[in-house]
Amino acid sequence: MVRPGTTTGLGAVGAEPRGDARAPGTWRGTEFRRVWRALTADPMGRTGLVLFVLVVTMAVAGPLLFPFNAAAISNSAAGVLQPPSARHWLGTDELGRDLFAEFLSAAHVSLVVGLAATAISMVLGASIGTAAGFYGRWADTVLMRITDFFLVLPQLPLVIALAAFFGQNLWIIILVIGMTGWATTARIVRSQTLSLRERQFVTRVRSLGAPNLRILRVHILPNVMPLIFANTVLVIGGAILAEATLSFLGLGDPVQVSWGTMLHFAFESGAIGRGAWWFFIPPGVGIVVVVLAFTLTGHAIDQALNPRLRSSR
Amino acid sequence: MSRLRYLVRKTVWLAVTLYFVITFNFVLFHLLPGNPVRLLARSGHLTPQAVADITRVYGLNHPPPVQYLIYLRDLLHGQLGISYTYREPVSRLLGQYLGNTILLLAAATVLTIVLGVLTGVIAANRRGGGYDSATVTASVIGWSLPTFWTGLILAFLLGVWLHAFPIFGMETPNAVYTSQFQRIEDIGAHLFLPTLTLVIVNIAQFVLVARASVIEVLAEDFMLTATAKGLLPRRILWRHAVRNAMLPVVTASALLISLVVGGAIEVETVFSWPGMGLLVYNSVLNRDYPVIEAAFLVFAIVVLLVNFASDLLYQALDPRVREA
Numbered sequence: 001m002v003r004p005g006t007t008t009g010l011g012a013v014g015a016e017p018r019g020d021a022r023a024p025g026t027w028r029g030t031e032f033r034r035v036w037r038a039l040t041a042d043p044m045g046r047t048g049l050v051l052f053v054l055v056v057t058m059a060v061a062g063p064l065l066f067p068f069n070a071a072a073i074s075n076s077a078a079g080v081l082q083p084p085s086a087r088h089w090l091g092t093d094e095l096g097r098d099l100f101a102e103f104l105s106a107a108h109v110s111l112v113v114g115l116a117a118t119a120i121s122m123v124l125g126a127s128i129g130t131a132a133g134f135y136g137r138w139a140d141t142v143l144m145r146i147t148d149f150f151l152v153l154p155q156l157p158l159v160i161a162l163a164a165f166f167g168q169n170l171w172i173i174i175l176v177i178g179m180t181g182w183a184t185t186a187r188i189v190r191s192q193t194l195s196l197r198e199r200q201f202v203t204r205v206r207s208l209g210a211p212n213l214r215i216l217r218v219h220i221l222p223n224v225m226p227l228i229f230a231n232t233v234l235v236i237g238g239a240i241l242a243e244a245t246l247s248f249l250g251l252g253d254p255v256q257v258s259w260g261t262m263l264h265f266a267f268e269s270g271a272i273g274r275g276a277w278w279f280f281i282p283p284g285v286g287i288v289v290v291v292l293a294f295t296l297t298g299h300a301i302d303q304a305l306n307p308r309l310r311s312s313r
Numbered sequence: 314m315s316r317l318r319y320l321v322r323k324t325v326w327l328a329v330t331l332y333f334v335i336t337f338n339f340v341l342f343h344l345l346p347g348n349p350v351r352l353l354a355r356s357g358h359l360t361p362q363a364v365a366d367i368t369r370v371y372g373l374n375h376p377p378p379v380q381y382l383i384y385l386r387d388l389l390h391g392q393l394g395i396s397y398t399y400r401e402p403v404s405r406l407l408g409q410y411l412g413n414t415i416l417l418l419a420a421a422t423v424l425t426i427v428l429g430v431l432t433g434v435i436a437a438n439r440r441g442g443g444y445d446s447a448t449v450t451a452s453v454i455g456w457s458l459p460t461f462w463t464g465l466i467l468a469f470l471l472g473v474w475l476h477a478f479p480i481f482g483m484e485t486p487n488a489v490y491t492s493q494f495q496r497i498e499d500i501g502a503h504l505f506l507p508t509l510t511l512v513i514v515n516i517a518q519f520v521l522v523a524r525a526s527v528i529e530v531l532a533e534d535f536m537l538t539a540t541a542k543g544l545l546p547r548r549i550l551w552r553h554a555v556r557n558a559m560l561p562v563v564t565a566s567a568l569l570i571s572l573v574v575g576g577a578i579e580v581e582t583v584f585s586w587p588g589m590g591l592l593v594y595n596s597v598l599n600r601d602y603p604v605i606e607a608a609f610l611v612f613a614i615v616v617l618l619v620n621f622a623s624d625l626l627y628q629a630l631d632p633r634v635r636e637a
Contacts (some may be wrong), residue, residue: 034618044453152620156575157593157612159446164597164605167341171472246577248461250598267583271482272469280469291457299453308412 001174039297039302048296055290057260059111062104070257072097081269081276091278093262094313095268102257103282109258110290114240120178121185121235126228129189134216144190150183161241164250170253177242185231185281192224233298237291244287259283316449319628327621334613339384393610394603397530398596406592411611414577414588415485419572420504421511426566429516433523434555440528448520455517460576463511464583471506477504481585507580514570521563526558529615531559567623571616 039045072267074096082092090099132143176191196202202219210218225281247253247260266272266280327634359367368374372383387393393403472480480483483503490496530536531554539549581590584628589608 013399037536044450050354095353108511125353138478149330151332152330152617154571154573154574154612157609160578160597161609164600165602179520184344186462237457241457244459244537245461245575248459249578249594260459263465267465272465273473275469275473280462280465284459284466287462288457291459294455 002255004042012249016295020174023084034304035301038226038300042300042303044296045300048293048298048300049149051289051293052297054248055107055111055293058104059107063108066101066104068098068101069256070097072254074255081271081274081279082276083276086277086285091276091283094265094271094278099278099282102239102262103259103286105261106257106259106283107245107286108286109170109253109256109292110240110243113177113243113258114236116174116292117177117181117239118232120175120238121182121239122228122232124179124184125251126189126224127232129186130216130224132186133190133270134212134220136194136197140190147186147190150180151187154182155242156245159246160251163246168251170256172196172242173246173251173253177239178247181235181239185228185235188231189224189228192219192227196220196223211258230298230302230305233301237294237298240287240290259286320625323621323624327617330617331419331614334610334617335385335388336532338606338610339381342602343380343384345492363520371421376585392489393607396596396604397601398599399601399604401567403603406604407589410587410589410592413586414590415583417504417507417577417581417586417588418513420508420574421515422566423571423577424508425512425515425519425569425573430555431517431560432516433520434527434558435549436520437524437527437531438550445524447525452517452521455514457616458514459579460510460514461579461583461609463514464507464580467506467510467513468583478506481505483587486507489548489591503584503586510583511573511582512577514576515569519562519565521568523558527554529557530554560627563627563630567620570619574612575618 002165006189039049064227065104074092080086080096082096084091088098088100089270090103093099093102128143128147132140132147159180162180163173166172166176205215205219243252243258244260244263247258247266250263250264250268252258252261254261259296260283262283265278266276269279271279320374372380391404393407394409395401396406398404430590432448436445438444438608459627468480469478479502484496484499485503488496488499490499536549536554539553540546544553577588578593580586582594585591589611592604593608596602596608
């Protein structure tokens, strides 16, 4: 049962061979230290961490320092699509509004959508994954068929159709992205649960008569948590991209301007043909930096916490 | 025998999934959102007579199960409703646009796979070198690029700034061609930037998959045997390693289609390529629900069929799957 070199992905391997009946430690100090090491030792993780801090600071402090006034429209053509100047650091948009303030407030919206949609995906993916892996049999078959179904459906056309039907509201967009992005998580969580279910410490508490729900709560869930956490960070990037795409296609919330919405208006107002680079370059760079931040940190965390990846390193 | 069983199993799964997609579509777009009559009329001011007429024409007076059967029957006859904006049957619209999208998808997919595999194999062969780490970095950045924004930037740089490539449509408007070849050349020039965008955005995973797979094969014992036999390193790499490393690439190709289909919507919007994606974009702006719904169905079916084909290909390539 004990293979040298493999880890449980959760806590030290050393605890297993002695047949310790307790669950291996989960979010103990070692986990945090391992994540921190992975983030700081690897150049990619370091870059991701720096970008992450930068983006979060910008999205949180930016709108407070430079509040965006969506109603401050220029009343003359001279104020529209102006290149960067001392007064407007990033120029003005097609209505003559300050693009710097708009950029910062859009950062906030993009991040909020990404985080909230990911939260929904994670709850769905984690519950479906653990339920399928833990209960097995027909529950597993049914849940995994549904998961496969969502895995093969092309996400973007589905999200477009849903958003077009249910309306242009930030909460609906969050819901739609969240409800279509959980399938990969469910698969990952299921396979981890499957392997945990057969571990000694679980079979022992089961033979001691522990009820299913307690085994799930006390022994399984804490042990899949690190994996879910690593996956979460990776999924956020995808959710932010999905929101940007939806908004670019004109399905964004018209009141809550995100980077994707900005690019939609840049495109529709012909900023590309007019060479108004200050309008369409910053929001795109913003998206790339945010997604990069989450992908790089997520990757480093995944390397540290995902048992499969770790043993192959 | 087992080969037949595999085929039957996959076909059944395909049929079940198709059926689910169709039913899902029905539940979502015909049962859930409020009152379809309101949606159709947009303005709320309708005479009771008009409401009754619309209800009858669209079969809304029947109970949902009957509506479902009518929906299935219409679908089998290729009737997908009438577009609100084009005032044409949706099936005819799809027929006009689908071909252009398939041209774009085919160009982008083939180029992505070929270039991706080549880059990945070379990266694996020079593992640990500067070329290798550059590939990994570029892949991660490529993954983070939004498809539509990459298209906008390319349109700006190569189209607006350098005037190197057209950025609008599929053919030069009002162009008079002296030969068929000239027309193909024109379409090719218009095809360049949309294809390039899709390749840049999607090639990353291909490079990574091919690289990882080749690295794994290179560590196998038979590679050592091949070297010991005195085969040329180039022959070992391309004939022995790459061949055995192709299975994950087949899987990745199936996943690629799903991404490229989504990417096509973005790219066609940016470059006004007259395909399904542009149709979807215009329909979204006009809230042309029958078109949006039908487009989703077509995209889903295309992806399902490609996945099915890749399953069959996988089985043909890998004897282990055949036995399982």
